[in-house]
Amino acid sequence: MNETNSLYIAIAGNPNSGKSTLFNELTGLRQKVANYPGKTVEKHVGVLQDDPDGNIRVIDLPGTYSLNPHSPDEEIAHDVLMGWSDDTPRPGLIVAVVDASNLERNLFLVTQLLSLGIPVVVALNMMDACRASGIEIDVVKLEQRLGVPVVPTVGSRREGTAELKARILSTLKQPSVPRSVVQIPDAAAREVDRLAAHLQAHELAAAESAHGEALRAICTENSFSHPRFAAARDPLKTTILAARDSLAQAGFAWYAIEAEAGYQWIETLMAEVRNVREARLTFGERADYWLTHRIVGPAFLGLIVLMIFVSIFALAKPPMDWIKHLFGYLAVLVVNTIPAGPLQSLLTDGVITGVGGIMVFLPQIMMLFFFIAILEDSGYTARAALIMDRIMGRVGLHGRAFIPLFSSFACAVPGVMATRMIDNARDRLLTIFVAPFMCCSARWPVYLLLAGAVIPNTIVLGFIPLPAIVLVSMILLGIVAAVATAALFNKTILKGVTSTPAMELPRYRRPRLRMVLQTMWERSLLFVKKAGTVILAMSIIMWALTNYPHRPDAAPDQQIKQSFAGTVGRVIEPVISPIGFDWRIGVSILSSFVAREVFVSSMATIYGTNMSDPHRAADLQAHLRSELDPETGLPFFTPLRALSIMIFYVLSMQCVSTIAVVRRETNSWKWTLFQLGYMTGLAWIACFVLWQGGRLLGWS
Amino acid sequence: METSKTTSLDHLGVGRSARIVQMDLRPMEAQRLMEMGLTVGTRVTLVRRAPLRYPIIIQARGSHLTLRKAVARSIRIQLTGP
Ligand SMILES: Nc1nc2c(ncn2[C@@H]2O[C@H](COP(=O)(O)OP(=O)(O)OP(=O)(O)O)[C@@H](O)[C@H]2O)c(=O)[nH]1
Numbered sequence: 001m002n003e004t005n006s007l008y009i010a011i012a013g014n015p016n017s018g019k020s021t022l023f024n025e026l027t028g029l030r031q032k033v034a035n036y037p038g039k040t041v042e043k044h045v046g047v048l049q050d051d052p053d054g055n056i057r058v059i060d061l062p063g064t065y066s067l068n069p070h071s072p073d074e075e076i077a078h079d080v081l082m083g084w085s086d087d088t089p090r091p092g093l094i095v096a097v098v099d100a101s102n103l104e105r106n107l108f109l110v111t112q113l114l115s116l117g118i119p120v121v122v123a124l125n126m127m128d129a130c131r132a133s134g135i136e137i138d139v140v141k142l143e144q145r146l147g148v149p150v151v152p153t154v155g156s157r158r159e160g161t162a163e164l165k166a167r168i169l170s171t172l173k174q175p176s177v178p179r180s181v182v183q184i185p186d187a188a189a190r191e192v193d194r195l196a197a198h199l200q201a202h203e204l205a206a207a208e209s210a211h212g213e214a215l216r217a218i219c220t221e222n223s224f225s226h227p228r229f230a231a232a233r234d235p236l237k238t239t240i241l242a243a244r245d246s247l248a249q250a251g252f253a254w255y256a257i258e259a260e261a262g263y264q265w266i267e268t269l270m271a272e273v274r275n276v277r278e279a280r281l282t283f284g285e286r287a288d289y290w291l292t293h294r295i296v297g298p299a300f301l302g303l304i305v306l307m308i309f310v311s312i313f314a315l316a317k318p319p320m321d322w323i324k325h326l327f328g329y330l331a332v333l334v335v336n337t338i339p340a341g342p343l344q345s346l347l348t349d350g351v352i353t354g355v356g357g358i359m360v361f362l363p364q365i366m367m368l369f370f371f372i373a374i375l376e377d378s379g380y381t382a383r384a385a386l387i388m389d390r391i392m393g394r395v396g397l398h399g400r401a402f403i404p405l406f407s408s409f410a411c412a413v414p415g416v417m418a419t420r421m422i423d424n425a426r427d428r429l430l431t432i433f434v435a436p437f438m439c440c441s442a443r444w445p446v447y448l449l450l451a452g453a454v455i456p457n458t459i460v461l462g463f464i465p466l467p468a469i470v471l472v473s474m475i476l477l478g479i480v481a482a483v484a485t486a487a488l489f490n491k492t493i494l495k496g497v498t499s500t501p502a503m504e505l506p507r508y509r510r511p512r513l514r515m516v517l518q519t520m521w522e523r524s525l526l527f528v529k530k531a532g533t534v535i536l537a538m539s540i541i542m543w544a545l546t547n548y549p550h551r552p553d554a555a556p557d558q559q560i561k562q563s564f565a566g567t568v569g570r571v572i573e574p575v576i577s578p579i580g581f582d583w584r585i586g587v588s589i590l591s592s593f594v595a596r597e598v599f600v601s602s603m604a605t606i607y608g609t610n611m612s613d614p615h616r617a618a619d620l621q622a623h624l625r626s627e628l629d630p631e632t633g634l635p636f637f638t639p640l641r642a643l644s645i646m647i648f649y650v651l652s653m654q655c656v657s658t659i660a661v662v663r664r665e666t667n668s669w670k671w672t673l674f675q676l677g678y679m680t681g682l683a684w685i686a687c688f689v690l691w692q693g694g695r696l697l698g699w700s
Numbered sequence: 701m702e703t704s705k706t707t708s709l710d711h712l713g714v715g716r717s718a719r720i721v722q723m724d725l726r727p728m729e730a731q732r733l734m735e736m737g738l739t740v741g742t743r744v745t746l747v748r749r750a751p752l753r754y755p756i757i758i759q760a761r762g763s764h765l766t767l768r769k770a771v772a773r774s775i776r777i778q779l780t781g782p
């Protein structure tokens with residue numbers, strides 16, 4: 001298919017209006033959807049399904065409240081819609097997705113989209129929620145007044161999506177450019193005319209779009225700094241500022257013109273098309289009374305988090321055992337069929353122990369993502385953000401920082417990307433800086449391994465296993481570190497005032513089981529894939545590094561000591577022994593830079609070498625428990641040592657993918673390396689204090 | 701009868717409504733609020749307060765918005781009926 005010949009359809013709309021849901025319906029793809037504003041922060045392209053030529057591409061865009069971009073994600077949407085994007089041509093049609101249950105606010109962007117000179121089809125989405133709150137919309141009238149097709153849809157139930165597709169195709173066959181519906185005041189119109197003439201004279205805009213671009217240039221604060229105007233910036237800037245000045249003299253604020261004119265028009269329209277049958281107090285509003293209640297709200301939040309951890313801990317046990325047995329069985333099979341030698345050793349000590357060691361945690365990862373999906377889909381995340389907001393504001397975090405931080409519990413990479421919806425650079429940087437402290441899912445195997453191996457499985461308070469408490473503490477420690485770091489930087493290197501304008505509180509929705517299971521399935525698949533690729537490769541590498549140079553006559557522990565890994569380990573030992581790590585832990589930590597989970601597989605490979613019972617190949621916890629300290633003859637993995645390792649993982653930035661995404665999003669190696677240094681330094685100091693302090697107190 | 705008393709949005713009582721008369725914010729902040737529907741003259745209702753009193757949750761033009769203290773303080777309102 002030829003890129004330049006294909007036609008692009010852009011899906012635009014306010015955040016959380018259902019764009020990605022409809023995109024998925026139109027393309028058959030599976031973009032992530034979630035019930036909070038700002039899930040999509042990149043553009044995604046798919047091919048329109050059921051199109052005979054297969055030549056139409058659909059672009060899912062980040063949500064935006066207007067065509068005056070305020071944050072990097074809105075800039076992406078804006079540039080595509082204006083046809084200014086480097087890698088996508090100007091769209092041939094815009095599907096404007098509006099939330100019917102919040103029509104008035106959603107129509108504002110539509111009034112702007114109608115002025116771009118591009119055909120528009122309106123998808124009147126969330127019709128179910130609209131009906132449920134007792135509102136009727138006269139679709140025929142709306143269509144007349146907007147002058148473009150309007151299709152009612154319920155994206156999440158696939159209602160109206162076939163009709164939407166049909167209307168898109170028929171509009172493409174006979175494209176007609178919509179009329180602008182909103183009249184801006186004459187004084188403003190004159191300035192727009194003048195600027196449009198300037199743009200054309202300097203060949204900065206084509207005739208058919210010059211007026212739209214001129215209006216955008218006046219209303220968007222730093223419009224002249226867009227790279228596309230690089231060559232002609234100064235005269236353009238002068239002209240734009242002059243236009244704003246003369247508007248001010250005429251009594252208009254340039255930044256308010258569009259909104260005031262737009263909403264005036266929308267108010268008249270709403271009176272004609274909307275009929276509130278009866279204002280109903282929805283289930284969500286009643287629930288919110290309690291869920292954001294002064295006392296009940298925070299208590300409920302705490303309880304939910306605790307329940308999630310306890311159930312992950314308690315319910316995952318049996319499936320974990322099955323997986324352990326499965327890998328044990330595999331190891332036995334290998335031992336029985338392949339003669340002893342390097343190949344057998346590679347398969348059992350390298351592959352099965354390494355990959356098995358990590359696969360054991362699949363059930364817990366699945367459950368974690370199950371709960372995250374429920375929180376995302378229900379709309380509760382936004383309530384949790386509300387409860388935490390005051391504290392976040394105190395330490396200089398933007399109100400929109402909650403979603404990036406919440407996403408970082410899955411993985412810091414999407415978390416750091418989600419900061420694109422933060423509208424000022426300082427606040428965004430601060431959020432990027434603290435996001436990797438959140439406990440990503442890759443840390444779970446490390447904590448679960450160590451907590452499960454050395455923390456006694458006693459039950460506290462009647463129902464909470466002690467290892468679960470340790471786990472929760474590690475997660476809380478990450479949050480505390482994030483808050484403290486934010487507070488520190490807010491007062492020092494990133495001084496400034498956060499300003500969070502307004503944020504939208506999404507409606508509650510019943511989480512759809514299909515969606516939740518799908519998210520869980522996709523994330524689990526990712527985890528398994530990682531085990532089969534990165535972790536498999538690292539296990540083989542670690543096996544080689546610990547088994548070579550091969551000394552057939554050496555005792556197993558001498559072999560590993562004199563191997564490549566052992567040599568590297570002993571080089572770094574002086575740095576890590578003050579925090580309680582021996583060279584084997586050190587090598588595992590180094591290897592886990594590729595991905596934190598690799599720590600588990602590396603430990604498995606290193607400690608699995610002198611494994612005697614292949615049945616327990618994947619039972620790394622048992623190996624760790626039986627490891628003795630050569631000096632004292634007591635267990636090597638004491639709770640103190642395990643805690644030190646865990647805390648190291650809480651605080652350090654052990655992950656190349658995170659480093660790469662921070663580099664990309666900050667566009668600065670300086671910040672990236674500073675963050676790496678800060679986090680690693682903090683981790684080392686914390687572990688040093690813990691380990692040395694603990695030993696002084698005689699804990700180890 | 702409408703009172704002509706103006707105050708700032710952070711002083712609005714829970715469940716009460718008012719009209720926006722002015723916003724003392726930087727152009728870009730004001731622009732965003734207006735684009736989200738909070739233009740001068742818009743009727744807002746204070747729905748609830750967050751557990752720590754801020755942010756406040758307001759309803760305007762059918763959507764629920766949350767506002768931090770600093771912003772709420774910069775919005776001048778005129779009280780209308782209950
Ligand atoms: N009740 C209802 N829910 C819907 C409908 N369409 C989408 N949703 C839900 O609305 C939420 C938001 O959907 P998304 O598709 O992620 O919205 P978006 O516009 O892409 O959001 P951003 O990417 O954040 O701008 C999700 O929880 C969807 O399941 C609908 O027609 N009715």
Ligand SMILES: [Mg+2]
Nearest residue numbers: 019020039040
């Ligand atoms: Mg989306």
